Amino acid sequence: KAGVTQTPRYLIKTRGQQVTLSCSPISGHRSVSWYQQTPGQGLQFLFEYFSETQRNKGNFPGRFSGRQFSNSRSEMNVSTLELGDSALYLCASSRDGSSYNSPLHFGNGTRLTVT
Amino acid sequence: AQKVTQAQTEISVVEKEDVTLDCVYETRDTTYYLFWYKQPPSGELVFLIRRNSFDEQNEISGRYSWNFQKSTSSFNFTITASQVVDSAVYFCALSAEILTGGGNKLTFGTGTQLKVEL
Numbered sequence: 001k002a003g004v005t006q007t008p009r010y011l012i013k014t015r016g017q018q019v020t021l022s023c024s025p026i027s028g029h030r031s032v033s034w035y036q037q038t039p040g041q042g043l044q045f046l047f048e049y050f051s052e053t054q055r056n057k058g059n060f061p062g063r064f065s066g067r068q069f070s071n072s073r074s075e076m077n078v079s080t081l082e083l084g085d086s087a088l089y090l091c092a093s094s095r096d097g098s099s100y101n102s103p104l105h106f107g108n109g110t111r112l113t114v115t
Numbered sequence: 116a117q118k119v120t121q122a123q124t125e126i127s128v129v130e131k132e133d134v135t136l137d138c139v140y141e142t143r144d145t146t147y148y149l150f151w152y153k154q155p156p157s158g159e160l161v162f163l164i165r166r167n168s169f170d171e172q173n174e175i176s177g178r179y180s181w182n183f184q185k186s187t188s189s190f191n192f193t194i195t196a197s198q199v200v201d202s203a204v205y206f207c208a209l210s211a212e213i214l215t216g217g218g219n220k221l222t223f224g225t226g227t228q229l230k231v232e233l
Binding site: 003004033035042043044045048056058088090092100101103104105106107108109111 | 152157158162210220224225
């Protein structure tokens with residue numbers, strides 16, 4: 001069974017640009033979550049989608065947005081990039097999206113560098 | 116609010132030594148789950164174990180064991196007979212029902228870098 005797939009693996013963007021990251025969950029998993037990992041702030045929750053609906057959102061500005069498609073694939077978008085957005089963005093899926101106790105299965109992440 | 120504290124930033128051990136990673140958590144919720152994840156250099160977080168707030172029975176799974184104590188809000192993780200392949204960053208995480216509204220939202224600790232040397 002294929003794991004969580006994130007594309008691209010690496011991305012370099014310039015301040016002010018926007019970026020879209022993609023995530024394909026494990027087949028059959030309906031919940032997709034996004035996390036930002038930085039050396040300074042650690043792992044922080046961005047948002048979670050289940051059945052194309054955003055169910056939870058972390059404390060990030062509106063420049064961070066996401067969506068989920070009917071096939072459970074998800075994208076996140078960051079507009080007007082800032083240097084501080086440089087981070088590893090991790091996507092995770094879970095089988096039972098209605099349960100807060102479901103283990104998450106993570107992808108390898110997208111390393112975003114903003115210059 | 117929820118908080119997870121991993122006071123150990125980095126631990127170095129020699130192969131075959133036992134190593135315990137500490138985790139202390141804070142939550143007002145009575146129903147919650149605790150997790151341990153491992154992050155090897157490749158980047159993906161790998162789920163290791165979970166424990167719910169109603170079950171304080173400690174368990175052993177292979178070389179892994181964990182000690183959950185609600186009285187001290189601690190959820191420590193032990194690797195027995197460590198191996199070089201265990202070298203990674205280990206994260207403790209908390210998920211509470213009320214906070215998530217039934218969804219999935221983890222609060223992570225800052226991680227402990229474990230280095231196992233020959």
